[in-house]
Amino acid sequence: MSFLLAATVSACATGQSVQGETAAAYPTRQIEYIVPYSAGGGVDLVARATADYLSKEWGQPIVVVNKAGGGGAVGAEFALKQAKNDGYTALAVNVSNTTMLAAGMKNPPIQNEDQIYTARIGKGTLAFAVKADAPWQDFAAFSQWVKENPEELTWTSVGPAGFSAFGVAQWLDAIGADFSKTRMIVTKGASDSVPKVAGSHAVLAVHTVGEIMPMLAAGKVKILAVAGEERSPFLPDVPTAQEQGIDGLTVFWWTGVSFAKGTPDAVIQKWEEGIAKMTSDPAYLQKLGEIQVEPAYADRQQFTQDTEKETGAYTELATKKGIRK
């Protein structure tokens, strides 16, 4: 009943908004925030915290709708191509369903041109995890072993062109090991792949720090290195790969908000400003910290530039390593 009522109310609201919507008026009704993954993952948790914050800020409900499937492509296709581009359907984007999708597939269902990258919210550092009692004490020794025995390396990935695959490809490229000789074990996600390393069914798992945290805290796995230029604030004792003499590991996980091409500028601006304010609010930052996501705000211009650059770099890497299909 309340469902019907809500539908009627929103239908009325649509009617009014046609007569003249101004930047100040947006939003005048409920916003759907599409998360193209199932509930409980990193993208979902950040989106839920964001929806919670902005709906209080703007006084209109922002409803998170999970449309999982196709490695994030199904929900993205819905939000960017099927829904109206009136600013009432937002999309939670992340590295896997944008730049890596474009790099991994010759005909990706979603491209950078289909969307307006509105604002980046947070990022996650990539960590290289092996079994707790594995013989390697540091990342340099591990890299040396892989270089000598590439066929011995089994590593878990989320999809053949997800960030684990790009992280591993980049690392093997940096140390000069043969990517094609290693064995990729495709899993459903971190909750499936980290236990495989802990149970010695695979040697290496590459995921964000937050995703590895439960098994790390349980003492089942150890982290040899993190990617990026700085140590993760959640793992201050774990050195970066760079510190151990392996340069060029730049792959990281990020999440943000996108809108369909043609969405009014006023809407984009409102979200940009809203997210800028949100990512400097200590209460919100604490929430991000609890799910081990680092704040990484970028405005529309910066965000768009970064994704374009990233797409180029990943396409090159994917082509070189034969990931692009």
Added chain:
Amino acid sequence: MLTIDTLQLLLVGFATAFSLENLLMAALGALIGTFVGVLPGLGPTSAIAILLPVTTVLEPTQGMIMLAGIYYGAMYGGSTTAILLNIPGELSSVPTCLDGYPLAQQGKGGPALGISAIASFVAGVVGVIGLVFFAPLLADQALKFGPPEYFALMLLALTLMVSLSGGSLLKSFLMGAFGYALSLVGLGPSSGMPRFDYGISSLVGGLDMISIIIGLFAITEVLKGIAEKRKATVIGKPGSVYPQKADMKKSAAPMLRGGLVGFFLGLLPGCSAAITAFLAYDLEKKVSRQPEKFGTGAIEGVAAPEAANNATSSAGFIPLFSLGIPSSPPLAILLAGLMIYGLTPGPVLFAQHADFVWTVIASMFIGNMMLLVLNLPMVWLWVKLTRVPFGIMAPVILMLCTIGAYSVRNSMFDVWIAFLFGGLGYLFVKYKWPVVPLILCFILGPLLEESFIQTMAMGSGSLGIVLSRPLSLSILLAAAVLLIVSLVLNRRTRQRLREEQKKGVDVA
């Protein structure tokens, strides 16, 4: 293992769980859960998903207590519709339909519901006791299951097809193959490439399990009702919900066996309540002296899967709490609930939030008790629900089916699929093609494929690894034994069936 410390923590947990608010939360959760679970197509997963936002306004302990209540309630609600309407809300209730519905048709719906409630309670308690004792110990075992073990386990599960064929093996295999083919649609689990999508973007996401289940089980039932010009849904009187001594005696051992099967297999991540419920049903059929009675209204066929189903749900909390591994979709949503509260599962959870964990465990005891105390008397309400004329029920069921199919992915496509399979299901039932192998292969197909590809990657393109690892080899041998036993027993059952038919017993 159980130590004085654990016991003390559990007692403190009980003290907290017995506070008025927490009792209220458990009762409320169990009631709402049952209510939503009774709606066709809305199983535990959708129930928890829908109600999760409601619980986030509560503080973590109360929220989790309520969620656990919803989970148990929805599981039980699913059994109620399975028995009375032949509509399983969740796949794990399918085995309950097999004997529960015939019982309801014979006017024994009441005792079947009673046995189902008691079996759920017994198994729930078995599961929770196991959780208390073995949580830290068994979590380690779960890790030993790698891809080769899962591959072997899937083969073992597929041997179930032989025993669930209910007649023609050929028809059963063909339906299984059809189910497997359906599971192939969408993105390949390993390649990530779309297949069999025929350029239709909705097919890229694959066919959803729930919409197919709703179609084959719920919509088919409505179509059958329309075709039969059914007047009221209940055939005969359901009888008292309090089962007779004879029924209790018959069900005691199946409950215990089902509970144990459900609990121990439920410890394995990915071993869903559906798998254990089917296994328990099958096991009961195997050990029974009258296997031919199964499918025609054997009370054991209700008790065992119900017990297994519930024990698995409790056991699933072990990998969830101790390792953060959700073994089923509803638990994945519970995991999301934990994360929203900033409580990351893992042994750290036991260490840092011991009060929270033990309160939730204690409230599971209470939640199970609530189900028994509230649901046994409440059963009449659900029974009354089925007395409403079919002309009114049919559109209501269809509406709920539509909402249920839609709510999974918020997509109309799934609704059309549900109706398509409703029509197909009607034809299958009419021409006596078994639907259970279809569903079984549809669910297991992707798991089999995934573990196969992972195993191949681990073994550098060779399956020998399955034979060289003791655990996977043992499972494989068990599967082979099971297959032979199934074939032999199946033949025996068919012979017995013919004998009975000669005697003039009407076995469909």
